[in-house]
């Protein structure tokens with residue numbers, strides 16, 4: 130039995146880990162895209178360091194593109210088996226993969242225009258929506274907490290990881306010669322305790338080996354005493370005092386629904402001013418509908434809330450915008466309002482035209498509620514740049530820029546330790562740290578050692594370990 134590491138080793142993206150049983154049954158845990166760093170990532174995404182045809186099954190921890198985004202290429206390059214995930218992950222990943230294909234198609238169109246001018250031949254997108262059609266046929270769902278047999282030598286179970294809707298930790302049971310049993314857990318991405326919408330990460334059975342994420346292995350999330358009040362003050366200042374627009378760039382999956390839910394709560398408490406709220410992103414609208422159909426996956430607090438208000442993602446004055454025309458019409462709207470739009474890092478999606486149209490107006494406030502990589506448009510605005518480039522033109526940033534950092538879908542190191550505390554550390558033979566920057570992994574390794582996990586390893590791409 131072996132584990133081989135193919136991605137999310139030196140970086141946080143490109144999650145791909147291979148498990149081979151004693152009979153040779155080969156499983157790929159996640160098949161994520163490398164993100165950021167333009168050309169370098171593109172190169173890594175186009176070439177697998179293994180033969181896709183030789184993989185028997187893929188088990189997907191959750192729908193995020195850095196875990197699922199290269200599945201269409203895996204199928205395109207010859208993978209024939211099934212892709213297993215939870216039912217909610219399947220619903221979400223379908224939208225994310227088609228969205229990802231659209232982004233690749235648009236990007237390549239732009240690149241090919243430039244290449245054409247230089248007399249260079251056109252490039253193919255990493256994959257297109259037809260490839261996603263083919264990929265979707267390979268998916269099979271397995272609910273949480275059910276043991277599923279892949280082969281006589283391998284079975285697995287999903288438990289709730291509390292990270293995004295449908296997210297799971299994967300627990301493999303491998304049976305070797307002389308009935309030797311090896312239990313291996315892959316944490317996937319671990320969520321938070323006391324999430325606004327989701328249940329807390331579940332406890333899981335004792336493992337012999339753990340592949341653990343370590344994104345915030347060196348950080349603690351700030352305790353924000355009253356994010357709701359802070360948020361309400363920003364709404365009041367922008368919409369009542371300045372009579373301007375409040376722009377909230379937000380990821381379509383998770384963050385948008387958290388913001389809408391917070392507004393819904395304020396509305397029910399009669400605290401929200403009488404202003405229009407728009408969710409302007411087709412993907413956010415689709416994902417909100419998936420959430421509405423999966424309320425059983427929400428935490429107890431939200432379940433109770435739903436008994437009083439059946440739709441936590443809808444209220445009078447809130448409108449989900451679908452068409453491009455309706456979206457453009459918001460530019461003409463001359464009244465205070467809140468616009469929640471994707472993408473969260475402001476590099477793509479409809480938020481760009483709202484920023485271009487409003488960022489130079491001092492009546493506007495841009496409220497940043499999520500991580501923005503330093504080189505993104507969101508990163509520039511977050512860092513206080515006074516002039517930013519949008520659609521090739523420069524715009525003065527005269528708008529107020531506010532940041533609320535209390536939202537995160539990732540456990541910090543205390544929460545990761547809490548997640549792993551269901552284990553008897555003495556029985557865990559090895560912990561492999563993936564999905565973290567080098568400093569985060571080193572720091573988390575020390576913390577694990579201090580908590581009794583003795584053999585903590587930081588694998589490099591291509592490393593193989595006997596189990």
Ligand SMILES: [Zn+2]
Nearest residue numbers: 191193292318
């Ligand atoms: Zn994730």
